[in-house]
Amino acid sequence: xxxxxxxxxxxxxxxxxxxxxxxxxxxxxxxxxxxxxxxxxxxxxxxxxxxxxxxxxxxxxxxxxxxxxxxxxxxxxxxxxxxxxxxxxxxxxxxxxxxxxxxxxxxxxxxxxxxxxxxxxxxxxxxxxxxxxxxxxxxxxxxxxxxxxxxxxxxxxxxxxxxxxxxxxxxxxxxxxxxxxxxxxxxxxxxxxxxxxxxxxxxxxxxxxxxxxxxxxxxxxxxxxxxxxxxxxxxxxxxxxxxxxxxxxxxxxxxxxxxxxxxxxxxxxxxxxxxxxxxxxxxxxxxxxxxxxxxxxxxxxxxxxxxxxxxxxxxxxxxxxxxxxxxxxxxxxxxxxxxxxxxxxxxxxxxxxxxxxxxxxxxxxxxxxxxxxxxxxxxxxxxxxxxxxxxxxxx
Numbered sequence: 036x037x038x039x040x041x042x043x044x045x046x047x048x049x050x051x052x053x054x055x056x057x058x059x060x061x062x063x064x065x066x067x068x069x070x071x072x073x074x075x076x077x078x079x080x081x082x083x084x085x086x087x088x089x090x091x092x093x094x095x096x097x098x099x100x101x102x103x104x105x106x107x108x109x110x111x112x113x114x115x116x117x118x119x120x121x122x123x124x125x126x127x128x129x130x131x132x133x134x135x136x137x138x139x140x141x142x143x144x145x146x147x148x149x150x151x152x153x154x155x156x157x158x159x160x161x162x163x164x165x166x167x168x169x170x171x172x173x174x175x176x177x178x179x180x181x182x183x184x185x186x187x188x189x190x191x192x193x194x195x196x197x198x199x200x201x202x203x204x205x206x207x208x209x210x211x212x213x214x215x216x217x218x219x220x221x222x223x224x225x226x227x228x229x230x231x232x233x234x235x236x237x238x239x240x241x242x243x244x245x246x247x248x249x250x251x252x253x254x255x256x257x258x259x260x261x262x263x264x265x266x267x268x269x270x271x272x273x274x275x276x277x278x279x280x281x282x283x284x285x286x287x288x289x290x291x292x293x294x295x296x297x298x299x300x301x302x303x304x305x306x307x308x309x310x311x312x313x314x315x316x317x318x319x320x321x322x323x324x325x326x327x328x329x330x331x332x333x334x335x336x337x338x339x340x341x342x343x344x345x346x347x348x349x350x351x352x353x354x355x356x357x358x359x360x361x362x363x364x365x366x367x368x369x370x371x372x373x374x375x376x377x378x379x380x381x382x383x384x385x386x387x388x389x390x391x392x393x394x395x396x397x398x399x400x401x402x403x404x405x406x407x408x409x410x411x412x413x414x415x416x417x418x419x420x421x422x423x424x425x426x427x428x429x430x
Contacts, residue, residue: 036375036422037061038415038429039101039337039387041406043222044068045086048401049408051097057412058419060430061100061385062087063141063337071227072108074127080135100385101337102132103141103310104274106225107256112146113240115252116259126263133267139336139385140264141310142225143274144253146244146285147237149224150277150315153213155404156393157353163392166405168278170350174198175205176213177283181231183238189284222403238283246286250297253288257302265306270336272310273298278318278352290319292327299334308334311371314341314389317362318352324362328370336382338371339389340364340418354390354405357414358421365421372427383430388414 040059042051044067054062066075066083083099090096105128110118132140143149153176157167174194177186179202187195205213219228229237244252257271264271279290288294295309309331316322328335342360343352358364375384391410393402402408422429 036338036371036427036429037100037383037385038419039063039385040411040415041103041223041387041389042087043403043406044083048403049406051087052091052094053408054097055095057408057415059387059415060095060097062097063101063103063385063387064099065103065105065223067223071106071225072110072121072124074124075105075131077131077134080131080137084135084137099135099137101139101141102137103223103337104225105129105132105140105142107142107144109146109226109237109240111256112144112249112252113244116255122256122259126260129260129263129269130267133264133269138268138381139270139272141272141274141337143276144249144256144289145226145276145287146241146249147226147234148217148282148285149226150221151282152216152221155216159353159392161392161394163394163410164398165354165392166390167353168351170348171197171201172213173217173282175202176217178202180210180214181234181283183235183283185284222406238285241285244286246288249286250288250294253298254301257298257307261302261304261307265304269306270308271306272308272335272337274310274339275312275315277312277315279315279322280319290316291322292330295327295331295334299331305333308336310337310339311335312339312341312389313362313364313367314339314343314354317343317360318345320345320349320361325366325370328367328374332370332374335371335374335384338384338386340367340386341389341391341414354392356392357388357417364418368418368421368425368427372422372425375427386418388412388418390414 039061041063087099108121152166153169153172154167156164175198276287342362344355344360390405397407
């Protein structure tokens with residue numbers, strides 16, 4: 036298995052030389068500066084690739100192995116195959132990536148909001164901070180800040196009552212924080228920052244789009260782009276919904292094993308693959324992570340390895356340390372190593388320690404939310420230890 040590290044580009048707080056110090060060898064990056072929907076050019080991809088892969092004297096080399104992500108425009112999610120211009124632009128970006136020899140593209144199909152958290156610096160018992168999704172605070176935002184039409188019908192009376200209490204206790208700063216955390220794109224998101232009026236407008240545009248229709252739109256997208264990926268030797272990897280359930284009444288269609296099975300049955304090409312994210316899938320107690328890895332082993336080309344801890348209400352959760360929480364990481368890695376051992380060297384799974392606690396010196400530094408250096412380094416070291424114990428040689 037290949038050790039990856041998500042790098043947000045030359046302005047990122049973590050430098051490439053610091054990435055080398057973690058032991059990671061494969062870079063996961065994207066052209067975040069390109070507006071969503073505009074086709075990437077080969078020149079732009081090569082410029083980023085040269086930055087990553089030009090090795091200073093005496094330094095270990097890095098390889099850009101995964102693009103995470105080429106954003107899918109909202110029009111595709113709402114209109115499926117009818118969004119022809121947007122799909123053609125996406126294919127052009129894919130072709131630029133393929134021309135540079137980058138073999139894996141990660142993407143998601145979450146409507147309006149990407150990965151969502153209510154808190155970015157939740158203090159845990161070690162004094163480190165973690166990202167958290169608090170269901171009660173989320174409901175308070177939905178009902179009393181966003182004031183989404185029809186929201187009341189989607190919460191129980193007990194939920195509404197508790198959300199009202201939570202909202203009443205919120206100060207202006209806390210309301211501003213949760214609004215920013217939910218409506219502003221978090222790092223690596225494939226959605227754009229929104230004002231409250233824009234947010235309401237985006238939600239209204241999905242009226243009448245249920246899970247079946249959204250899934251059909253994804254299938255139409257895959258039917259259009261997968262032949263291009265297959266012809267160029269690129270693997271497409273769909274990231275799970277985060278969290279893996281409906282938010283704001285919107286459908287989510289990459290949350291369970293059955294969701295992925297439906298997509299693989301509809302578009303059986305081996306280029307149609309999975310980003311196996313243990314943190315996202317692990318939020319649901321009914322997702323058996325080792326079984327999912329075993330069932331879809333040949334479809335897994337990229338893995339996000341992290342753990343989440345479900346809280347008492349079963350709907351709130353926070354990011355735990357990589358070997359804690361609700362993910363049996365040893366069992367997961369046994370499945371991934373078994374699959375990896377069957378593959379050619381250039382087809383092995385790229386994994387990265389996803390998210391991480393803000394800890395030690397990073398508590399006093401400007402860091403990218405979810406992506407501090409030290410917390411991710413701790414996670415990578417722990418994952419690497421499991422791999423060595425299993426007899427695998429990560430590279």
